[in-house]
Amino acid sequence: MAIDKNARYLESHEYAKPSGEHMIFGISDHAQAELGDVVFVELPAVGKTLSKGAMFGTIESVKAASDLYAPVSGTVVEVNEAVKNDPSLVNKDCYGAGWLIKVAPINASEFSGLLDPAAYGKAIGEE
Amino acid sequence: MPFVPNTDAERAEMLRAVGASSVEELFSDIPEHLHIKGLDLPDGISEIEALNEVDSLAERNVQTKKMDWFLGAGAYYDYIPAAVPALAGRGEFLTAYTPYQPEVSQGTLQAIFEYQSMAAKLLGMSVVNASHYDGATALAEAVLMAWKARDGRNRILLPRELHPEYAQVIETYCTSFDIEFVRYGGAPENAPIDDKTAAIVIAYPNFSGEIYPVKKAADRAHEAGALCIVQADPLMCALMKSPGEQGADIVTAEGQSLGNPLNFGGPYLGIMGTTDALVRRMPGRIVGETKDKNGKRGFVLTLSTREQHIRREKAVSNICSNQGLSMLQTCIYLATLGKQGLREIARQSYDKAHYAAELIGGIPGYSVRSSQFFREFLVETPRAAAQIVRALGQRGIVPGFALSRYYPDRRNELLICVTEMNTRTQIERLAAALREASR
Amino acid sequence: MNTMNMRDEPLVYELSRVGRTGCSLPKSDVPEYQVPGDLVREELDLPELDELTVVRHFTRLSQKNFSIDTEFYPLGSCTMKYNPKVNEVAASNPGWKNLHPLVGDEYAQGALELIWRLQEGLREVGGFAAASLQPAAGAHGEFSGVLMIRAALRERGDRARKKMLIPDSAHGTNPASCTMAGFVTQTVPSGQDGNIDMAALRAALDETVAGIMITNPNTLGLFERNIEEICRLVHEAGGYVYGDGANMNALTGVFRPGSSGVDVMHFNLHKTFSTPHGGGGPGAGMVAANETLASYLPGPIAVRHKSGYTLEMPPKSIGRMKAFYGNFGVLVRAYSYLLMTGANGLRRVAENAVLNANYLKSLVEGVYPVPYKRNCMHEFVAKGTVAAGVHTLDIAKRLIDYGFHPPTIYFPLIVQEALMIEPTETESKDTLDLYADALKRIAGEAASQPELLHDAPHGAPVGRLDEVMAARCPILCYRG
Structure with missing residues (x-):
């Protein structure tokens, strides 16, 4: 399973990745594979403030639904409309075109407290 | 007669295969002292005896068919074409379950899809689910759905003239949540919709038979950020504007009158429809069209992530078994009557009810209180309506519903229902009997 | 093999012809009254069919179902017992x-x-x-x-x-x-x-x-x-x-x-x-x-x-x-x-429901692992882990080809690849024997011809359906 080296992770498989002054959130390659074909994503409105660990949406396959949790605190500045219209982007390119939301982080130090790629790899049983 | 085919010899052989010396041994996980000696019930009887016993109970009830029937109040005496029970009663429909295996459930699945389509078009909505227990539970679930969809708002406006049993079911369903119910009287567009209102419920028509157009209230609700829920008479929608075309966000209805017998209150059919925007918040099973691997059209249960078997405590509702067979009856009913037939039934109900109202309104002491109505109207009576019901009952006429049964202080109000089953002669006999009863 | 209706059946809307109706009503014997103008409905998009077309349509649809009346239907926890005609x-x-x-x-x-x-x-x-x-x-x-x-x-x-x-x-x-x-x-x-x-x-x-x-x-x-x-x-x-x-x-x-x-x-x-x-x-x-x-x-x-x-x-x-x-x-x-x-019959119901389940379990547990080694009650849970690359879903779909409704699958959630089988007391030993035979033959096929399972069912009115497409782009209402 691919693990994006520039991202940091939650054990619940969401990632946060710096993008300029912002962070993008998505789910890991491992998570999309476990979930199977993604059929629907529900994402928050732009402007909503999320605290670290707060639920920010849901992602669904045919037979499963997972809540999405914010890896770091921040205010939503952009939502990936493309993925709402074509949820299969999460399966095809979870670290790229299949990103979910972009936030303006509130507390920069939270990022470094997340699992780094090596630790996340260990958490999902990969070295 | 427990319908067990295996003979004693076969049972003995099976026990040997299992490696048990007796059937009792198979129950050895149950603590010894909890095994019961027997039930305090009579032993089983034959088919002939059982049928005689059930029939003898049935014969002690008063049937619609044997009276001049003008009682509705949420359950309607309408004609059911012979094809409806003949087809819905086929064992392949009757004895199947929820279509978990779509390849061998295409009959049920396509029928649900057809029902969803016809019901959605009748109500003017983009999607209808595969049914709730009845109209009352459908409305209660719609209230919860709207409340959850409008996070932070906890007020629901209910019409004062909502079927009292529906109001009671809503109360039961919502008892655990912080929802404030405000009752409003008269036209829904004058209801106090504000920024705390999650939704307004409109009864179309209301319990007294009065019809208020939905459009203005729906517009006002939307301006205030609230949702508009309409509880509709589905037959009325064949003649009058659908709730959907007037802006309703959620529509619920009791589908009993569309092909389901009265059956002392159930099983009936809870219809619920909504917009594309809210479909993922709607409870209940939904069937969708898709293709198999060879490109052939087929139908499956879909959007299941809303439901309890996947989402468990986070599901939009706990509903699992629904009213599949009642839904099928309505599906076949709508297909049989079709556009013309349904319009004709609605038209005749409307005309006959208005003819009855005209006659009764002309009797000294009676006045018709409903101004716009479909097949049911409220009459003020010169003496207690319950007395009139009793008096006419002895003459083979059930003249309607005395409101005092639900509202003890509304003594002189009679709710009269006229359907396509009533003839002009019956209506005239009713009017004559009411005239006599006023003396 | 089952004898299901394999023909494509159009939707009621596709069978509709303007001017038809399936039910005759008496002529109205009262005057006509005006519906208020602001309430009149213009369009009513319901199909128009004659009665025979309705009868054939729903009869054919019924023939695309498995049911207790036509097949053994051992859905776990659903108690699909015979529904007496009386x-x-x-x-x-x-x-x-x-x-x-x-x-x-x-x-x-x-x-x-x-x-x-x-x-x-x-x-x-x-x-x-x-x-x-x-x-x-x-x-x-x-x-x-x-x-x-x-x-x-x-x-x-x-x-x-x-x-x-x-x-x-x-x-x-x-x-x-x-x-x-x-x-x-x-x-x-x-x-x-x-x-x-x-x-x-x-x-x-x-x-x-x-x-x-x-x-x-x-x-x-x-x-x-x-x-x-x-x-x-x-x-x-x-x-x-x-x-x-x-x-x-x-x-x-x-x-x-x-x-x-x-x-x-x-x-x-x-x-x-x-x-x-x-x-x-x-x-x-x-x-x-x-x-x-x-x-x-x-x-x-x-x-x-x-x-x-x-x-x-x-x-x-x-x-x-x-x-x-x-x-x-x-x-x-x-x-x-x-x-x-009655009292005596209800006891026989439980006894035979439990005996049937234990008997069927004894026939299949050598092939389909049963995770709990105890007498079961009215149903048992086995695992569809009979060959690499074959899943419970494949076994379930292949059962259809043998003319049996699959059991409940993937439930309870605590057993991987679960097959939850409830035969009920109204099934005969003969039926249970046939079902066990089918399960064993399928296990054999899983090893020798797994594609037979992966592509199953072969004898149903439709093949496996695309549930992903159904959920991604929902079509929930006829749009003709």
Whole structure:
């Protein structure tokens, strides 16, 4: 399973990745594979403030639904409309075109407290 | 007669295969002292005896068919074409379950899809689910759905003239949540919709038979950020504007009158429809069209992530078994009557009810209180309506519903229902009997 | 092989021809009245069909279904037993069908007496003080029961008790019902033997516990051996015990849940009491309670007086669960069944349901691993792990080709690749032998010709359907 080296992770498989002054959130390659074909994503409105660990949406396959949790605190500045219209982007390119939301982080130090790629790899049983 | 085919010899052989010396041994996980000696019930009887016993109970009830029937109040005496029970009663429909295996459930699945389509078009909505227990539970679930969809708002406006049993079911369903119910009287567009209102419920028509157009209230609700829920008479929608075309966000209805017998209150059919925007918040099973691997059209249960078997405590509702067979009856009913037939039934109900109202309104002491109505109207009576019901009952006429049964202080109000089953002669006999009863 | 209707069947809208109708109505004998202009409906998009087309259409659709009447249908926890035809005759009496719910008690004494007799009969089967026939389905009964627990706790002033314990093998309706009653749920794990892990249960019992919801036998088909101890511990902790009666078919006439400490329970009359499942419903979910909770039952319920029967609300009732008095037509069928089975028959039902399940288990467990080595009750759970690269779903679909409905699959969630098989007492040894043969042959095919399973079913009206497409771009209504 691919693990994006520039991202940091939650054990619940969401990632946060710096993008300029912002962070993008998505789910890991491992998570999309476990979930199977993604059929629907529900994402928050732009402007909503999320605290670290707060639920920010849901992602669904045919037979499963997972809540999405914010890896770091921040205010939503952009939502990936493309993925709402074509949820299969999460399966095809979870670290790229299949990103979910972009936030303006509130507390920069939270990022470094997340699992780094090596630790996340260990958490999902990969070295 | 427990319908067990295996003979004693076969049972003995099976026990040997299992490696048990007796059937009792198979129950050895149950603590010894909890095994019961027997039930305090009579032993089983034959088919002939059982049928005689059930029939003898049935014969002690008063049937619609044997009276001049003008009682509705949420359950309607309408004609059911012979094809409806003949087809819905086929064992392949009757004895199947929820279509978990779509390849061998295409009959049920396509029928649900057809029902969803016809019901959605009748109500003017983009999607209808595969049914709730009845109209009352459908409305209660719609209230919860709207409340959850409008996070932070906890007020629901209910019409004062909502079927009292529906109001009671809503109360039961919502008892655990912080929802404030405000009752409003008269036209829904004058209801106090504000920024705390999650939704307004409109009864179309209301319990007294009065019809208020939905459009203005729906517009006002939307301006205030609230949702508009309409509880509709589905037959009325064949003649009058659908709730959907007037802006309703959620529509619920009791589908009993569309092909389901009265059956002392159930099983009936809870219809619920909504917009594309809210479909993922709607409870209940939904069937969708898709293709198999060879490109052939087929139908499956879909959007299941809303439901309890996947989402468990986070599901939009706990509903699992629904009213599949009642839904099928309505599906076949709508297909049989079709556009013309349904319009004709609605038209005749409307005309006959208005003819009855005209006659009764002309009797000294009676006045018709409903101004716009479909097949049911409220009459003020010169003496207690319950007395009139009793008096006419002895003459083979059930003249309607005395409101005092639900509202003890509304003594002189009679709710009269006229359907396509009533003839002009019956209506005239009713009017004559009411005239006599006023003396 | 089955003989299903393989022809494509158009939708009713596609069969529609302008001007047709399937039913004739009498000519109106009253004047026509004007519908107010602002209310007139212009368009009504319903199909137009003649009666024969309707009859052929729905007959053909029916032939695309598996059903108990046509195939063995061993869906675990659904109790797909034979639905006696006499029940249908009993329920079709015009004295029921043409009985209006608001006709008044004095005009419906036969119906009220039937409700009362059935309340009494079911109460006795469960070992409870009183029963209500209001709930329309099992989940509706659960919702009633947890609302009753909520009401009793509130009356005690125990508003802080918000936690409902639910075993990890439970049906999804249990946690969902709790949420609707304002409870939060905590999962209790199962132990090595498939029963509730008692240490975990003890640890979960604190001052916030409202109660526990127990399915007994559980969804693994195993009797909760510690049922009395569980009830005692929960009661000591100040909570109540809810019994989910989905699996009552294993126990009728053998064991009464009320005697083991269960406070409130539902029965699924469409399972245990043989009423038809109707392609998804209607069911009926009687809820019964002991002395402690009986006064909270949903109402109205039938009460017998010297002068006759009345419908009344229990004194502290949680209220109405639906309009009128439950799915009455279903109740008539259940009553007819109760009469025919009686005390002796109900015991034979449980004995044969359990014998059939154990027999079928003994035939297949050498091939399909059964994770819990115990006698099962009315159903058992096996694993579809018979060959690499083959899944339970493939086995289920291949069973269709052999003319059998697949069991419940991928449930309970605590068993990987689960096949949950409930044969019921109304199936013969011959049928069970044929089913076991089919399962074994499929296991053989899984090793030698896995593609046969992956592409199954081959003999159904449609092949495997694209559920991803259905969910991504939902088509939920005909758009012609």
